[in-house]
Structure formats: C-alpha cells, structure tokens
Amino acid sequence: xxxxxxxxxxxxxxxxxxxxxxxxxxxxxxxxxxxxxxxxxxxxxxxxxxxxxxxxxxxxxxxxxxxxxxxxxxxxxxxxxxxxxxxxxxxxxxxxxxxxxxxxxxxxxxxxxxxxxxxxxxxxxxxxxxxxxxxxxxxxxxxxxxxxxxxxxxxxxxxxxxxxxxxxxxxxxxxxxxxxxxxxxxxxxxxxxxxxxxxxxxxxxxxxxxxxxxxxxxxxxxxxxxxxxxxxxxxxxxxxxxxxxxxxxxxxxxxxxxxxxxxxxxxxxxxxxxxxxxxxxxxxxxxxxxxxxxxxxxxxxxxxxxxxxxxxxxxxxxxxxxxxxxxxxxxxxxxxxxxxxxxxxxxxxxxxxxxxxxxxxxxxxxxxxxxxxxxxxxxxxxxxxxxxxxxxxxxxx
Ligand SMILES: [Fe+2]
Numbered sequence: 001x002x003x004x005x006x007x008x009x010x011x012x013x014x015x016x017x018x019x020x021x022x023x024x025x026x027x028x029x030x031x032x033x034x035x036x037x038x039x040x041x042x043x044x045x046x047x048x049x050x051x052x053x054x055x056x057x058x059x060x061x062x063x064x065x066x067x068x069x070x071x072x073x074x075x076x077x078x079x080x081x082x083x084x085x086x087x088x089x090x091x092x093x094x095x096x097x098x099x100x101x102x103x104x105x106x107x108x109x110x111x112x113x114x115x116x117x118x119x120x121x122x123x124x125x126x127x128x129x130x131x132x133x134x135x136x137x138x139x140x141x142x143x144x145x146x147x148x149x150x151x152x153x154x155x156x157x158x159x160x161x162x163x164x165x166x167x168x169x170x171x172x173x174x175x176x177x178x179x180x181x182x183x184x185x186x187x188x189x190x191x192x193x194x195x196x197x198x199x200x201x202x203x204x205x206x207x208x209x210x211x212x213x214x215x216x217x218x219x220x221x222x223x224x225x226x227x228x229x230x231x232x233x234x235x236x237x238x239x240x241x242x243x244x245x246x247x248x249x250x251x252x253x254x255x256x257x258x259x260x261x262x263x264x265x266x267x268x269x270x271x272x273x274x275x276x277x278x279x280x281x282x283x284x285x286x287x288x289x290x291x292x293x294x295x296x297x298x299x300x301x302x303x304x305x306x307x308x309x310x311x312x313x314x315x316x317x318x319x320x321x322x323x324x325x326x327x328x329x330x331x332x333x334x335x336x337x338x339x340x341x342x343x344x345x346x347x348x349x350x351x352x353x354x355x356x357x358x359x360x361x362x363x364x365x366x367x368x369x370x371x372x373x374x375x376x377x378x379x380x381x382x383x384x385x386x387x388x389x390x391x392x393x394x395x396x397x
Pocket of ligand 1: 292
C-alpha cells in the first residue's frame with residue numbers, strides 16, 4: 001500500500017511521540033537510581049556527575065573517602081563510582097569499608113591508565129568493574145547501566161531467597177502441626193486398643209499405664225533416644241494386647257492353668273505381634289510385644305531368645321513389668337515394697353533380666369516409682385505416651 005506525504009508525516013510524528021514516551025519512561029526508571037561519585041578532583045567528579053545527571057540519574061558528589069562514608073550513612077545509594085588515588089587515602093580503603101558495611105552495593109573504580117594493576121586488584125577485592133580515565137561518555141553510561149542491572153538482579157535474587165525462606169518456614173510449621181495431630185491420633189488409637197483389652201481383662205488397665213511409665217523412666221535413664229522411647233512406650237502399653245485373642249475361660253480362670261491352657265495363654269505374644277505389625281506406627285512396638293516374655297538367660301518364650309537377641313525395649317520392659325507385678329496386690333498375695341522388688345530383680349539379674357538394665361534400675365531411687373505410681377493411680381485424664389515421654393523426669397541419682 002502506497003502512502004502519501006501527509007500520511008507519512010502523521011506516521012513519523014506518531015513514531016516520534018512513541019519514542020519520546022519510551023525515553024521518558026526509561027528516564028523515570030533511571031531517576032530511581034542514586035549514584036555516589038567520589039573523586040578528590042573537583043573537575044573530574046563534576047564532569048562525571050553532570051554526565052550521569054543528563055542520563056536522569058540522581059547523583060551526589062563526594063570529594064574524599066570520609067565524605068563518601070558520611071554520604072553513605074545518610075543516604076541509600078544504588079551504585080558508587082570512586083577514584084582510586086585520592087589525597088586523603090586511596091579508593092581501595094574506601095572500597096573495603098563499603099564492602100563490609102554494604103556488601104550488596106556495587107562499586108566501580110575510576111582510575112588513570114597507569115593504575116591498571118591496582119584496578120584489577122580492586123576487582124579481586126569486590127569492586128564490580130573499573131573505568132580507565134580518560135573515558136568516553138558512552139563507556140561511562142554503559143558501565144553504570146551494567147552495574148545497576150547487576151544490583152537489581154542481586155536484589156531480586158535476595159527477595160526470592162527471602163520469600164523462599166518464608167515459604168519453607170510456613171510449610172515446616174504446617175508439617176509440625178500435622179505431625180502433632182498425627183501423634184494425637186496415634187494416642188487415640190492406643191487408647192481404643194487399651195479400652196478394648198480392658199473389656200476382656202479389667203486388671204490390665206492400671207498395670208499397662210504404670211508399666212509404661214516405669215519403662216519410659218528406665219529407658220530415659222539408659223540414654224535411649226526420645227524417638228525410640230516412644231516406640232518402646234507403645235510396646236509396653238500394648239504388651240498384653242494379644243490377650244484379646246485368648247478365650248475367656250482361660251484368661252479369667254481363677255485357679256492354676258493346665259499345661260495345655262498355659263500353651264494357649266503363651267500365644268498372646270505372637271497374637272499381639274500379628275495384630276500390631278501391620279499398623280505402620282505400631283510395627284516397632286510389635287517387636288516388643290512379641291518379645292515381652294523372653295528372659296535374658298534364654299528361659300522365656302515364645303522363642304527362648306537370649307541376651308541381645310531380645311530387643312532392648314523388651315529387656316527394659318521386663319524389669320518394669322516385674323517391678324509393677326511385685327508392688328501390686330494379687331488375688332493370692334498382697335503388694336510387696338519397692339525394696340523387696342529391688343531385691344527380687346537383683347536376684348534375677350542375668351537369668352530373667354538384662355544385668356545392664358538392672359544396674360541402671362538399681363541407681364534410680366524408690367521415690368520416683370512411688371511418684372509415678374501415685375500419679376497414674378490419681379490420673380483421670382486419658383493416657384498419652386507422648387505426654388509421658390515428656391512428663392517422666394530422669395532419675396536424680
Ligand atoms: Fe504378657
């Protein structure tokens with residue numbers, strides 16, 4: 001399509017208006033950038049300052065390193081141009097001071113040709129670039145633009161980093177809350193399992209809670225990690241859960257069990273193990289449930305395991321279980337003292353109990369067991385292994 005002269009003129013004017021608008025926008029953008037020009041020679045700093053102001057930058061001049069530091073304290077700059085050789089000290093010293101105070105502020109060193117090695121050295125010390133005097137205005141402008149673009153990229157990357165850190169913090173907090181909720185639901189599940197066993201065997205409730213508290217206290221005294229203690233505590237609490245599968249006529253039989261009945265009764269370890277091992281948060285506890293009747297010397301059941309073959313949680317539980325059994329009333333005998341329990345546990349060290357666990361147990365004063373026992377007896381709140389792990393204090397001796 002051919003255009004006449006008038007139409008061409010309109011188009012040219014429109015194009016010029018567009019170019020001016022773009023230039024004004026660029027100028028507005030540049031005005032936001034503040035540049036500090038440091039040079040002890042007035043004509044030089046004035047010339048640089050004027051060139052940059054013509055580009056629309058907001059320029060401040062300083063005649064010495066000290067003046068520059070003062071200006072930096074009072075104003076925020078996006079870029080510093082500094083001479084290297086000045087009367088009151090050199091630009092390298094100023095560069096080093098600025099790098100310490102404002103490490104993200106780009107610095108361009110301005111220098112005469114004979115200072116080239118110093119200029120290169122200054123870049124090793126953190127200067128962004130250098131300008132060799134005398135320089136063309138275009139060279140000055142392009143160096144300044146590059147340095148400002150670098151500054152902007154640096155800020156954007158830092159903002160991104162900061163946002164990322166905030167997001168990570170927020171997500172970590174959400175995860176922590178979710179883990180807390182999950183932990184709580186684990187305890188609710190444990191309670192439900194405990195309640196189910198109570199329906200079968202009403203004697204176990206107080207026993208399970210006490211033996212769990214004793215197990216936790218012992219495990220802590222042995223230096224077991226809190227995460228492992230939780231697993232052990234759940235195993236201790238559910239140790240007899242397999243009794244749910246034992247017929248009532250055997251479980252509640254008042255007299256002595258026949259050999260056959262005893263055999264059925266002994267199945268409660270593996271029954272409990274199979275009930276729990278498929279529940280992910282109870283699979284560790286299942287191992288303790290399976291081995292809770294093993295004896296250190298190998299005379300226990302179901303496997304007759306000995307020593308370190310028995311999980312440490314089960315070896316700790318065995319001592320805690322005996323402690324509670326001896327100090328609780330039984331239909332055929334009254335409760336005995338904690339001192340009597342100590343003697344009995346020591347007597348069976350190496351045969352029924354792990355001597356390492358017994359040694360730690362004997363160092364714990366009776367007061368702790370008394371305290372735990374009365375705390376659990378008077379406890380009307382629901383059981384929580386999570387709470388217990390935090391509540392049970394380490395032994396004082
Ligand atoms: Fe048992």
